[in-house]
Amino acid sequence: MKVAVGLLALAIAAQADARARDLGIPFEGTPGPLNAITDVPGVEVGQATLISGEGRLIVGRGPVRSGVTIIFPRGKKNLKPVYGGHFNLNGNGEMTGLAYMQDFGIVSGPIGITSTNAIGHVYAGIQEWAVEHTGEAVYPVVAETWDGWQSDIDGFHVRPETAKAALNAARSGPVEEGVVGGGTGMHCFSFKGGIGTSSRAITAGGKSYTVGVLVQCNTGDRKVLRIAGVPVGRAFARTWLPCYDAKQSKPEQTPKCGEGGKALPDQGSIIIIVGTDTPLSPLQLNRVAKRAALGLARLGSYSGTSSGDIMMAFSTVPNEVNGPEQRAPTPIAPIPDAEVNAVFEATVQATEEAIVNALVAARTTTGADGYTMYGLPHDELRAILKRY
Secondary structure (H helix, E strand, C coil), X not given: CHHHHHHHHHHHHHHHHCCHHHHCCCCCCCCCCCCCHHHCCCCEXXXXXXEECCCCCECCCECEEEEEXXXXXXXXCCXXXXXXXXXXXXXXXCECCHHHHHHHCEECCCEEEEEHHHHHHHHHHHHXXXXXXXXXXXXXEEEEECCCCCCCHHHCCCCHHHHHHHHHHCECCCXXXXXXXXXXXXXXXXXXXXXXXXXXXXXXXXXXXXXXXXXXXXXXXXXXXXXXXECHHHHCCCCCCCECCCCCCCCCCCCCCHXXXXXXXXXXXXXXXXEECCCCCHHHHHHHHXXXXXXXXXXXXXXXXXXXXXXXXXXXXXXXXXXXCCCCCCCCCCCXXXXXXXXXXXXXXXHXXXXXXXXXXXXXXXXXXXXXXXXXXXXXXXXXXXXX
């Protein structure tokens, strides 16, 4: 028995550490060295993960499966604003800072992604952290997806201190994916979901740039799921479905597991953040953010009515941006629109791969009321892909 448990633990660990390319899944484009949003020079990512308790849900006590993911466009030692743009594919969700982007084309400070009911606490935590480190508050972008299937979402366990922990943890280098940070309690096409990232190296106007994407995937209809163009959702239509534990579930919940479970509808939301060092104007960044929606569509998503599907894009160039406090104009030299197709294509490609990376990295987890979300089974996925 000990040997069997040990082998299972190794298998789970291997699944959690794997990425889509490790399974031989083909993707278009050339990734950066890390195949992550941190390939964009200066970008740092920090995450704080809250996992505690098991069994029946007791509001205020748990179980908790939640957290915070933070992106610093210029790193945590440089909170200067960057140019930004956004696109609201389906508005059943929240992202702060959109009015600021709409009028000024600016993202101020770090970007936070978290649970729906934690958006205010994360916003406050970022402001407090900024005052502590710079003496001045920022007006950050904070976005959310709903983790109430597995977590005590009404218990407000994500606090400003959680956001500060993620801010302090931010660094360059590899980005942890799957069940981590803001993605801890999320699903993705009725498999376990969470955080995923990818990048593309591009050339525009004769110069080299990087486009990076980070997603928090909590959306998708299982039956339409496509990976590398293959309709894998059909093959998994009756297996590995989310379920409640009969011993833990409430009377109104169906205590079915495994093949007797039930696929979630296309709801729950996805947040997609695109970062690049390509010099782009705010209007161009609005257009880039729209292309992230096409990357989501490659997975088969039709952006269901109950899913908050919101995308934003930022550029770390130039170093100084035009803002409401400026006293003199800041010169900008964005790439010409004739060259922007390279950014568009890279955004679509990196978004698609980031979502698949979230699926591949996420391991099976059980949360409140014994609700289990199954990780995408790697061996079965390989077998399905080989048939095509």
